[in-house]
Amino acid sequence: MPELLAKASRPWALRLLPPFPAVANRVxxxxxxxxxxxxxxxxxxxxxxxFTAEILRIANSPLFGVVRxxxxxxxxxxxxxxxxxxxxxxxxxxxxxxxxxLRIEVLRKFWIHSLVTAVLTDESARxxxxxxxxxxxxxxxxxxxxLGLMSAYPEEYSRMLEVSTEFGFDLIRTERDLFEIDHCAAxxxxxxxxxxxxxxxxxxxxxxxxxxxxxxxFSLVQICWRLAGxxxxxxFPDEREWTYEELIELIPASSNxxxxxxxxxxxxxxGSRLTTLRL
Numbered sequence: 476m477p478e479l480l481a482k483a484s485r486p487w488a489l490r491l492l493p494p495f496p497a498v499a500n501r502v503x504x505x506x507x508x509x510x511x512x513x514x515x516x517x518x519x520x521x522x523x524x525x526f527t528a529e530i531l532r533i534a535n536s537p538l539f540g541v542v543r544x545x546x547x548x549x550x551x552x553x554x555x556x557x558x559x560x561x562x563x564x565x566x567x568x569x570x571x572x573x574x575x576x577l578r579i580e581v582l583r584k585f586w587i588h589s590l591v592t593a594v595l596t597d598e599s600a601r602x603x604x605x606x607x608x609x610x611x612x613x614x615x616x617x618x619x620x621x622l623g624l625m626s627a628y629p630e631e632y633s634r635m636l637e638v639s640t641e642f643g644f645d646l647i648r649t650e651r652d653l654f655e656i657d658h659c660a661a662x663x664x665x666x667x668x669x670x671x672x673x674x675x676x677x678x679x680x681x682x683x684x685x686x687x688x689x690x691x692x693f694s695l696v697q698i699c700w701r702l703a704g705x706x707x708x709x710x711f712p713d714e715r716e717w718t719y720e721e722l723i724e725l726i727p728a729s730s731n732x733x734x735x736x737x738x739x740x741x742x743x744x745x746g747s748r749l750t751t752l753r754l
Contacts, residue, residue: 485664485665485668486654486655486656486661486664487655488624488627488628488654488655488656488661489623489624489627489656489661489664489665490627491627491628492572492623492626492627492665493572495568495572495668495669496526496567496568496571496572498519498520498522498523498526499526499564499565499567499568500568500669500670501519502516502519502520502560502561502564503561503564503565503670503671504670505519506557506558506560506561506564507561507672513549513552513553513557514549516552516557516560517547517548517549517551517552520548520552520564521548526564526567527548529563529567530548530551530560530563530564530567531545531546531547531548531551533563533566533567534551534554534555534563536748537747537748538594538748539555539559539562539563558608558609558611559611561609561612562593562597562609562611562612562615565612565615565616566590566593566615569615569616569619569622570586572622572623572626573586573622573625573626575626576625576626576629579625579629579633581625581633581636581710582622582625582626582629582633584708584710585618585621585622585625585710586622587708587710587749588618588700588703588704588708588709588710589614589615589616589617589618589622590615590749591703591706591708591745591749592614592615592617592618592696592699592700592702592703593611593612593614593615594611594614594744594745594748595614595699595702595703595706595734595741595745596610596611596613596614596617596695596696596699597610597611597614598732598733598734599695599698599699599726599728599732599734600690600692600695601732602726602728602732602734602735603690603695603726603727603728604690604727605690605691605695605727607690607691607692607695608672608674609671609672609674609675609692610692610695612671612675613674613675613678613679613692613693613695613696614695614696614699614700616662616666616671616675616678616679617662617678617679617682617696617700618658618662618682618700619661619662619665619666619679620656620657620658620659620660620661620662620663620664620665620679621658621661621662623658623661623662623665624650624654624658624661628654631653635649635650635653636711639711640711640712645714646658646711647659647683659679659680659681659682659683660680662679662680663676663677663679663680666679674692674693675692677692677693678692678693678696679696681693681696681697682696682697682700683697684697685697686698686701686722686725687725688724688725688726688727689727690727694725695726698722698725698726701713701717701722702717702719702722702723702741703745704717705717705718705719705722705738706738706741706742706745707742708745719737719738719741723735
């Protein structure tokens with residue numbers, strides 16, 4: 476196993492975070508098992524009424540592009556497939572972890588940016604014809620370290636962002652100075668602790684590196700969080716300004732995808748999906 480993914484104890488800066496919700500952990504474990512059917516997955520989800528309600532609400536929203544009404548969890552699992560159920564479970568679980576801190580405007584911006592990146596990564600993988608499992612989940616979790624640090628230390632992290640923006644400090648270096656870990660490494664640590672697959676851990680750890688044209692999961696995440704910024708959802712100033720044309724050129728995409736239809740089309744599509752999430 477690469478050094479990047481080596482097991483380590485949770486850094487002190489993340490010790491105040493709650494554990495990943497139990498029902499989500501069980502759902503993710505089940506959907507990763509090829510011998511488990513939709514009935515078993517549904518039975519676990521149905522044990523938690525709140526989780527059940529959220530799964531059905533999201534399954535019936537435009538977020539995942541389902542056109543038929545879904546009335547039961549088993550119907551949701553059978554219709555949308557286990558990969559989308561995995562993405563839904565991750566979305567619900569992560570929103571539970573950060574919910575108490577979403578009153579802070581800058582954290583809301585990071586949360587929305589993560590959601591937009593998830594939608595764009597999922598669509599870019601589909602447009603590229605890439606057989607990439609977990610594209611939506613990787614996009615959603617790419618800023619897991621930021622969400623974790625800010626949930627644990629909301630005032631301190633918010634102030635760090637203000638100062639970094641005002642004086643042009645390097646975000647990664649400033650995080651390391653204050654928390655002894657940057658948000659890329661912190662997110663990878665949490666994702667590994669929460670048993671997400673290695674490709675998603677790597678995508679989180681590498682998302683700030685310069686993007687290159689490739690259908691690999693980590694490359695698509697590198698492209699799409701920046702594309703989310705170009706679409707108007709960047710929560711902090713990037714180290715350089717990207718254009719839509721530069722980023723879309725890095726996605727080996729077919730022309731019939733909405734992600735290649737121009738920046739206004741991207742903004743329209745993303746905006747329509749966000750309206751369903753009670754942000």
